[in-house]
Amino acid sequence: MSTLSPLTLASRQQSKKPRMLVVDDEPDNLDLLFRTFRRDFKVLKAESGVEALEILADDGEVAVIISDQRMPEMKGTEFLSKTVPDFPDTVRIILTGFTDVEDLVEAINAGQVYRYITKPWDPDELKFVVDKASATYELLKGQSAELHKAEKQSKMMMTVGQIAAQSMQKEEALEHLTRGFCEILNADACALLLADDDSAGSYGLADTEKISDSQLVTDAIASQQSQTLVNIQSDETLSSSPLYTDGTQCHLAIPVIYQGKALGTFSFQWTTPYKTLDDVSQLLGLIAPQIALSLKAAVL
Incomplete structure (x- = not known):
């Protein structure tokens, strides 16, 4: 799928529904998250952080990631930290049924996690948080797009100015x-x-x-x-x-x-x-x- 124009950021995909990635090693939780958000989002599913990273590598940026914290192979906070360099505007949410306070505080302070939700989660609360996260993503992408265009304009002005200089x-x-x-x-x-x-x-x-x-x-x-x-x-x-x-x-x-x-x-x-x-x-x-x-x- 091509971007909208030559000035559109490569990561900026136009679609009717924002995209979400849900990550949980428990299939029942994964299916519940999918059913909860499939009406308003295009939902991608992964049963581990490793699988989720592969999906992101293949399919590109998503608006929101919801990840369980306690998973084998890789904790949710560790997985989310790996997504920051390539997808800085994606909004990340952690689900946790444990008191992993140290991990969560470190991840939140580092800007890797937008919010954490305790299990069992309240569906209305989670939907509210996800709606806010999606709106935040759109705001960030809009700002990034404007900055991208401003940088292009600045480079052009510099190119023109070099003729006289x-x-x-x-x-x-x-x-x-x-x-x-x-x-x-x-x-x-x-x-x-x-x-x-x-x-x-x-x-x-x-x-x-x-x-x-x-x-x-x-x-x-x-x-x-x-x-x-x-x-x-x-x-x-x-x-x-x-x-x-x-x-x-x-x-x-x-x-x-x-x-x-x-x-x-x-x-x-x-x-x-x-x-x-x-x-x-x-x-x-x-x-x-x-x-x-x-x-x-x-x-x-």
Whole structure:
């Protein structure tokens, strides 16, 4: 399953139900937890910490983990501590029927456990705690996503700023921008075509001749607005175009405007079938004035 867009965190999965992992070595308890939460969550089950780690390795991040504390091979707190490095935003809950105060306090203080619930648990209390845990996870993921986008924007601004700082000439600036932006946006191909001459910079598998002839770039220049295509390979007419026979799934063309005139056009291509490029277009729009100024200085 692909992520929503090139700016979406890889761990951020879109689904109708949040995902939960329940871990208990007693099958009856495991089945009870499954039945309790299956209406509101996609519930994964494991009978040991080892099995649970394997599930996470195969299936990826979950919103909430509920784990029994007393299990053979590995205590619940030990298992949960192993999930923190790869899944820091997952919210963890311990079920315990014993007074493992020292283990629990250490785990809670280390940020590895959100809450602990004593056995036998009250179903209403557990549901309340899990609902709060799921909401906390969504809040954390939202904050992480915004930070992720802010970091991308900062890297782009730094890339643009280096043109003036290093007194780059036109050809060097074009190559610098295409390489930097292609890597930042995880694109498979990037090109920057100037409008007044045949100069172009490219990185990855970009074919500047085919890109300059594409309808998307033509429309971007004419409208002075970004133009996007997604699900290209599902359209027989588009997929047969010479520009897209390499398996390109998404194409974004962004005009670079200077004093009301198109100075050039950025082209990005991805072979990943992202659902949208709107957030990428918006991000590039925010820094477009700086791109235009730096590029114009390099061209002159």
